[in-house]
Amino acid sequence: MMEREERLQKRQRADAPSRQQQVAATAARKQRGERGPLIQRIRRYFHDVRVELKKVSWPTADQMKNFTTVTLITSITLTLVVFGLDFGLKELVLIALGGISG
Numbered sequence: 579m580m581e582r583e584e585r586l587q588k589r590q591r592a593d594a595p596s597r598q599q600q601v602a603a604t605a606a607r608k609q610r611g612e613r614g615p616l617i618q619r620i621r622r623y624f625h626d627v628r629v630e631l632k633k634v635s636w637p638t639a640d641q642m643k644n645f646t647t648v649t650l651i652t653s654i655t656l657t658l659v660v661f662g663l664d665f666g667l668k669e670l671v672l673i674a675l676g677g678i679s680g
Contacts, residue, residue: 613619637645 607614
């Protein structure tokens with residue numbers, strides 16, 4: 579058992595410099611302004627997007643229904659408020675301009 583752990587540690591130590599070398603090589607390439615082939619960059623981009631989307635905490639169906647309901651009610655309410663203000667202010671301006679009825 580101890581031998582196995584020692585072998586794993588040796589293997590990890592052996593892999594560590596190669597990872598560090600890869601990171602260093604990538605950093606050096608970025609400093610020189612080299613970007614790599616377009617296809618490789620596109621693949622890397624979509625891979626990174628996929629990895630990040632796996633980290634997202636997605637809402638449940640019930641939460642989405644609640645969020646949608648709140649959004650619709652808020653939108654309708656604000657639309658009615660803006661319409662009321664527009665209509666009321668228009669009437670005030672018309673009265674102030676001399677009683678012109680529209």
